[in-house]
Amino acid sequence: MLDDRSKLLMKALVEHYIADGQPVGSRTLSKASGLELSPATIRNVMSDLEELGLIASPHTSAGRIPTARGYRLFVDTMLTVQPGSYGAHSLTPDQPQKVISNAANLLSNLSQFVGVVIAPRRTSVFRHIEFMRLSERRLLVIIVSPDGDVQNRIIFTEVDYTPAQLSEASNFLNTHYLGLDMQDVRQRLQGELESLRSEIGTLMQAAVNVSSEAISETQDEVVISGERNLLSVSDFSSDMGHLRRAFELFEQKTQLMRLMDVAGQAEGVRIFIGGESQVVPFEDLSIV
Structure with a gap:
């Protein structure tokens, strides 16, 4: 004491x-x-x-x-933290990409260090799905996510589907499974295959599989701002090896994701000093 x-x-x-x-x-x-x-x-x-x-x-x-x-x-x-005035910073939710970028810039400007923002992970849910015939047994699957992101995937089928069949399949999926997680859709669809014509059921199964893959393939978006602020920190400016390792961390982003997973397990503000995060590459840094 x-x-x-x-x-x-x-x-x-x-x-x-x-x-x-x-x-x-x-x-x-x-x-x-x-x-x-x-x-x-x-x-x-x-x-x-x-x-x-x-x-x-x-x-x-x-x-x-x-x-x-x-x-x-x-x-x-x-440490005493004074409440800040952020009225001049407008983060409107109508443009998600701009919100993420502005948030990273705001964090960097307030701290005079590096600001990192990670977009929330997307759930494998679709808002709309549609099939388009490209050629015999070759279809384009168009998947629209709840936030308006559009993913296109090509699938090859054993059956040459007619436009009417493609419309029937997309209408069924959009009507019955809108807003459900792809895993739930897959399980429910499995139980309803008997009531569907076999070729339509097979098409919808293929569509659900490719849709789930398309959405899950989208990686978490990491936006970093203010790396140049490190140049004004004596510990970095006097040690180019230390500075290079820091830039490599921000460039690879994998370790940042690990750190965010650790931080996400706690409520409120989390401060890691040195090796407290147990993410080895950050043991020489302090992170809020």
Whole structure:
């Protein structure tokens, strides 16, 4: 348990390091904290904080920097968040792509770091399905998702369907299965095959299979904004290898998806410091 003086110095050290990016010495901390303490007294407190694992001394400097444990203490007990005013930012829902892009830009501008937004996963539900004959035993399946996205797939059939049969199949699917998940459609259709003409039932089964594949193939969309802000962070600008690895993470996006899956298991705001996310590539970063 820290006393009030140690808390004030710890808070001042973290805030100064976040703002400046350089190890903080006792003289600098004396000015930043506003406490009338001698550098010697401050050095003693810093020594105690170091023994507790809250700060550390880089090999190249006499100053101190926060450790992951120190950052966690700061976030949990010392950080005060002022409510922001976001009235100037309009995120209208009529254009999903623009909303996602604007949200990423907003996060980046507010934090002055990198903003990442992942679009919600699409469910395998269709709003409309239609068949178009391309040639003998070759059909185009047109699938419209609830958000208006259109997917086209070509299927090959053992039967040369007439336009009337294609219309009958699409009308049946649109009437009976609109808004249902493809897995539910497949199960219900299996039970109703006996009441359908065999060739029509076979066509609809093929359509449901290809529709489910088309929708599930659509990957989660990841929008990233503000990567260039990393150039102003001393830890990155002074270590090109570190900077390169960060850019590779954002480019591949796979690890970002893993991180979002972990964060999605908790309610509200989640803050990962260092290796807390257990996603190894992010163990040198803090993520909100």
